Amino acid sequence: MNPLPPGSRWANLPRRRAIASVGALIAGAGVVGAGAAAYGSSPADRDFNVRDYGATGDGKSDDTKSLQKALDAAAGTGGIVFFPPGTYVTGRLILPSRVHLRGSGGDATTLRLARGANSAILESDRFEQESAAGSDAGISGFSIRDLTLDGNAAQDNPVGVGLRIYGYGYELADVTVFNCGADGVVSAWGTAGDLPAPSHQMESRVTGLRTHDNGGHGVNFAGPHDSMFLNCLSFQNAGTGFHMNGNGYGTLMVNCHAWGVRQDISFELAASGIGCVNCYADLDGGIGVRISRNDCRWVAGYVQGANHAGDTPEIGIQFVPGAKPEEPASATIDTLIRNCATAAVDFGAERGLSSIRATLSQPGVAGVAGSGRGWIGQPAGNTQVEITHGLGHPKNLVVRPAFDLRVQDTPAAPADGQVRLFARDNDGETQLCVRFPNGEVRVLAAE
Structure with missing residues (x-):
């Protein structure tokens, strides 16, 4: 390797420190390029290698204090905290x-997570206080990229969490x-x-x-609102894959996939205005x-089921009561x-003004108990519905908008160019009929 040129900003650094700093620049080039100019100093001044603060990454030693030192050092001015390859055993780390x-x-x-720590691995500064207050504070302008968080649940960590954030304007990637x-x-x-200037955004990206094999939800997201999820996976968690709730309203999800027999729900849309585009819910019960x-x-x-006919219902799309009597309404499906196996759609608590279009490929004969159905429940009267269950299937439902026809005597023939x-x-059987001129x-159709 050629020696560093005279006057180089790396020349006065120890060789190990210089190499680590170059590695940090490569690992986070996108942030360094923007961040250095914003802070008004060179990228080298904003790199903090955890090994320089005593972390070993050997998978055995407790690195909590060393890792926190590196985070605290970066907190004063902002910058990159770089983790060389290794397994870092740690308790709770406070993220600024x-x-x-x-x-x-x-x-x-x-x-x-260290044995018996039973905490979050990474937790935003003042998480408990700010989340309890529901404030507009919390940490901001941070990111986490290119690493794995292992909750080590079997080692006395029954309520451990990978990442707990109360904040905004952040990014998680890979x-x-x-x-x-x-x-x-x-x-x-x-x-x-x-938020007032100089903030440019509040949303997370x-x-x-990837979240999997956790004892609760894979992702429990209650804000910041209007955030964005792209190409994310949540599978084999004991709770919900993506639990979108609280102040996470207006969040957009694209190309996200949730699956696994352990998950009761793949996608829980419990905040208003959640938008899911080209997402995949894969369930087994x-x-x-x-x-x-x-x-x-x-x-x-x-939505892909497994034709699961056990004790657990298996439903594709389900509407359940919301926080207000008029919810849920205005859905677009x-x-x-x-x-x-139970139903493709459970209209249940659907309150109206929705547009629901679904193409079904369902098992069994529609309406026969235990063999699969098109849907259960009824949509609200002002909801537009188009459900197609195979060409000419007797359980098809196409209503735009929903309306009722009351039984009556056969009416007079209509005028030319019209049908009635x-x-x-007819002998106790209700028939839907048309009369020509x-x-x-x-x-x-007949009952």
Whole structure:
């Protein structure tokens, strides 16, 4: 390797420190380029290698104090905290604002919760106080990238959590969280709509997150609102894959996938205005998508059941009562649903003004107990519904909008160029009929 040129900003650094700093720049180039100019100093002044603070990453030693020293050192000015490859055993680490954690890749850098710590691995500063107050404070302007959080649940950590955040304006990218006794990722924030300058945003951006085999929810997201999830996976968790709730309203999810026999619910839309585009709910018993708030969207989606006919209901899309009597309403559904043994759609508590379009590929004969159904319950009268269950299937439902025809005597023939739709009683059987101008009556459907 060529020696460092005279006058180089790396020349006065120890060789090991210089190499680590270059590695940190490579691992977090996107943030360094923007962050250095913002802070008005060189990237080298904002790099903090955890090994320089005594962390070993040997998978045995307790590195808590050393890791916290590196985070505290970065907290004063903001900057990158770099984790070389290794497994870092740690207790709770307090994460400040404007600090950017960079691992060496999810399979190379792991933070493992120490035996008996029974806490979060990474937790935002003043998490308990700010979340209890529902304030507009919390940490901001931070990021975590290219590492794994191991909750080490079997080693006396029954309620351990991978990541607990109360804050805004942050980014998670290519982070894996698994083996936590409780939730994998917890995020919350208050109700403030806008922040004063110099803040540019409040939303979080989550890309390539993987949460699996946790004892609670994979992702328990209650803010900040209007956030974005892209290409995320949540599987084999004991709770819900993606639990979107509280002040997480307006969050957009794209290309996200939740699956696993352990998960009762793949996607829980319990905050208003959640939008899911091209997302995939894969279930084996339980609920694919459960909606309890207004203005939620599941568009270009796919729900795959396992034709699970056991004690646990298996439902593709389910509407359940929300926090207010008029909820859930104004949903937009456009999806394919396959092999959900109890029902493709449970209209249940749907309150109206929704647009629901579903193409079904369901097992068994519609309406026969235990063999699979198209849907259960009835949509509200002003909801638009188009459910297709195979061409000409007797359980098809197409209503735009919903309306009732009362049984009546056969009406007079209509004028030329018109038809007259009516319902009549024929020996106790209700028939849906049409009458043509020539007087002919044709039965379209019978009870």
